[in-house]
Amino acid sequence: MTPEAAAFLGKARAALGKADGMLDRCPNEAGREAYLAGLHAAQALILEITGKLAKSHRGVQSELGRLSRVDPELRAFLSRTYQLKAIAETGELNFS
Known part of the structure; x- marks a missing residue:
């Protein structure tokens, strides 16, 4: 793995950890962080x-x-999570 790719994975892990830590108290922000984790990965x-x-x-x-080597579900993941991020940014995402 290249150092640059490893750095992106490090950012992904950090964003995912941040999302996990704020899920209960700030679900909208957690959604944005989770999206960023997917983007960096x-x-x-x-x-x-x-x-x-x-x-x-x-x-x-x-x-x-x-x-073409990337699984179609993985290719669709980023688009779906971006839509969730956009919803979260409007404040309309509610996990309660």
């Missing part, structure tokens, strides 16, 4: 497979779509 995967750095959500989503 996808960036690591793309970097490892292609050697290219995808910086934006759109760039990551597009590159995942092009990678």
Whole structure:
């Protein structure tokens, strides 16, 4: 694994840990952090497979779509979590 990909995975782990720690008290913020964890993990995967750095959500989503080696469920994951993040940012996400 390249050092850059490892750094993205480190960011993903940190965001996931942050999301887990705030899920009960701040579910909207936890949703955003969980999305960021997925984004950073996808960036690591793309970097490892292609050697290219995808910086934006759109760039990551597009590159995942092009990678036929990536499971279709994984390719769809980032799009679904982005939609959840958008809902969370409006404050309409309620886990109660």
